[in-house]
Amino acid sequence: MRIRCPACHAEYSIDQAVEDEAARELMAVLGDLPRECGRPLVAYLGLFRSATRALAWERALRLAREVLGLNGDRQLLGAAVSETVEAMRKRQDTGAWKPLSNHHYLQRVLESFAARGVALVRVDTAAGVAKPADRTTSRMLARYEGINDD
Numbered sequence: 001m002r003i004r005c006p007a008c009h010a011e012y013s014i015d016q017a018v019e020d021e022a023a024r025e026l027m028a029v030l031g032d033l034p035r036e037c038g039r040p041l042v043a044y045l046g047l048f049r050s051a052t053r054a055l056a057w058e059r060a061l062r063l064a065r066e067v068l069g070l071n072g073d074r075q076l077l078g079a080a081v082s083e084t085v086e087a088m089r090k091r092q093d094t095g096a097w098k099p100l101s102n103h104h105y106l107q108r109v110l111e112s113f114a115a116r117g118v119a120l121v122r123v124d125t126a127a128g129v130a131k132p133a134d135r136t137t138s139r140m141l142a143r144y145e146g147i148n149d150d
Helices: 021-031 035-046 057-068 074-094 104-116 137-145
Strands: 002-004 011-013 121-124 129-132
Touching: 021 035, 021 057, 035 057, 035 074, 057 074, 074 104
Parallel strands: none
Antiparallel strands: 002 011, 121 129
């Protein structure tokens, strides 16, 4: 079966895409994550790629595992990764950006979340039970930072 890349429109066989063991493992890791963590993680991995080179599957898998090892709360981790991606994209727009080489910025974001006491859950007052927040990560961040982006 042939598939087409949504970014560059190159066509290739899906057999080729899953031939690489690291690619299969990365897809399995991403597939097991909640959407609030998986999508930002994919964008975050792209921050390690230079403008002229592709990111090797092995490196992407290693980076993903390192990120997932930083915090067990996948929802909180997803929010921190999302905030990191947004900050790095702002830097890219100014031209003062180089590909990331480590997770230090993400670790600082996670530490700032802990210092602020950010909890990405809402309490259902009728049942008195904490449930995952149903807003997007950026809206949750805006609520906690007191910024209204609507």
